Amino acid sequence: MTVLLPRREREALELLASHSGDAVPMAGGTDLLVQWPVRLEERGKTYLDLSALTALKPLRWSTDELILGGLTTYWDVIQEPRVREEFPLLVEAARQVGAIQIQARGTWAGNIVNASPAADGVPVLMAYDAIVVLESLGAREEVPLDRFYLGYKEMRRRSDQLVVAIRIPRRPYAYSLFEKVGSRRAQAIAKLGLAVTHCEAGWRVVAASMAPTIRRCPAIERLLEERAPVRGPDDLLPAIDRDVSPIDDIRSTAHYRRQVMARLLYHDLRERSGWPCDPNTQHPAPT
Ligand SMILES: Cc1cc2nc3c(=O)[nH]c(=O)nc-3n(C[C@H](O)[C@H](O)[C@H](O)COP(=O)(O)OP(=O)(O)OC[C@H]3O[C@@H](n4cnc5c(N)ncnc54)[C@H](O)[C@@H]3O)c2cc1C
Numbered sequence: 116m117t118v119l120l121p122r123r124e125r126e127a128l129e130l131l132a133s134h135s136g137d138a139v140p141m142a143g144g145t146d147l148l149v150q151w152p153v154r155l156e157e158r159g160k161t162y163l164d165l166s167a168l169t170a171l172k173p174l175r176w177s178t179d180e181l182i183l184g185g186l187t188t189y190w191d192v193i194q195e196p197r198v199r200e201e202f203p204l205l206v207e208a209a210r211q212v213g214a215i216q217i218q219a220r221g222t223w224a225g226n227i228v229n230a231s232p233a234a235d236g237v238p239v240l241m242a243y244d245a246i247v248v249l250e251s252l253g254a255r256e257e258v259p260l261d262r263f264y265l266g267y268k269e270m271r272r273r274s275d276q277l278v279v280a281i282r283i284p285r286r287p288y289a290y291s292l293f294e295k296v297g298s299r300r301a302q303a304i305a306k307l308g309l310a311v312t313h314c315e316a317g318w319r320v321v322a323a324s325m326a327p328t329i330r331r332c333p334a335i336e337r338l339l340e341e342r343a344p345v346r347g348p349d350d351l352l353p354a355i356d357r358d359v360s361p362i363d364d365i366r367s368t369a370h371y372r373r374q375v376m377a378r379l380l381y382h383d384l385r386e387r388s389g390w391p392c393d394p395n396t397q398h399p400a401p402t
Pocket residue numbers: 139140141142143144145146147148149165185186211212213214217220221222223224225226227228229233234235236276277278279302303304
């Protein structure tokens with residue numbers, strides 16, 4: 116294993132460019148170093164340790180945006196009271212990532228680039244219309260997170276690019292929801308993740324562990340925009356089937372994932388959003 120330790124962002128970008136895609140950026144290492152002992156092919160790799168790039172660590176506020184740095188951790192977000200006020204889902208998701216040790220090392224940028232379909236940070240960022248800021252030598256590119264993923268572990272990031280920031284527009288939200296369904300509260304990978312927001316820009320419904328990538332659910336968003344009346348969770352299933360394609364795997368079945376997504380959405384929206392659900396129909400609460 117070769118570890119490069121740049122002191123400045125410019126030096127990091129030069130190293131990435133000069134290694135023609137062979138240097139792997141490492142932030143908290145909480146995804147990369149899990150693979151390292153078990154996958155022999157990881158051992159000969161060159162890693163670009165970003166830990167000395169301290170300018171990328173703090174989160175910042177502008178008039179219009181919250182800007183997470185390329186090295187901002189979950190713990191940085193949990194500790195900032197203004198984030199809880201304006202973007203409560205970021206704190207809720209951060210608190211459900213691993214345990215405190217992982218929250219202290221793991222970064223939002225690492226969660227995005229690791230591209231797990233079951234990630235917890237990505238859905239809430241996507242529900243807040245986050246934009247990924249990528250930098251390479253002499254060029255800067257911004258990609259909305261909901262257009263960042265192209266397929267399973269495929270994304271719009273070249274190997275010479277670093278995620279240097281994540282921009283999140285500041286807006287008043289009328290409704291927000293984050294749900295992670297797992298086998299237990301902590302240290303669990305999501306069987307299903309759901310992040311929903313509503314503001315002047317419209318509804319955002321984002322599903323995790325329901326497709327090869329985390330993704331928005333345009334058919335459900337349309338139902339919400341149109342305030343289409345629904346009589347129960349089953350009325351949501353056709354839209355869910357248009358938006359996502361869950362699989363059976365060791366954590367859950369596709370059937371369970373669809374049913375739970377429909378129930379979570381139906382019950383929370385009925386109770387908290389004023390969605391015109393039929394009040395006479397009783398359904399068991401999701402478990
Ligand atoms: C015990 C344990 C529990 C966990 N629990 C959860 C959980 O509950 N929910 C969850 O979502 N995740 C969980 N994870 C996964 C992991 O902690 C998160 O995905 C975390 O956000 C990864 O961030 P990192 O900084 O450690 O990334 P790293 O491991 O350093 O990197 C991950 C990927 O991102 C790339 N990368 C990192 N930073 C940059 C950058 N600035 N620019 C370009 N590429 C970059 C790396 O090259 C690599 O491909 C867990 C991991 C462990 C070990």
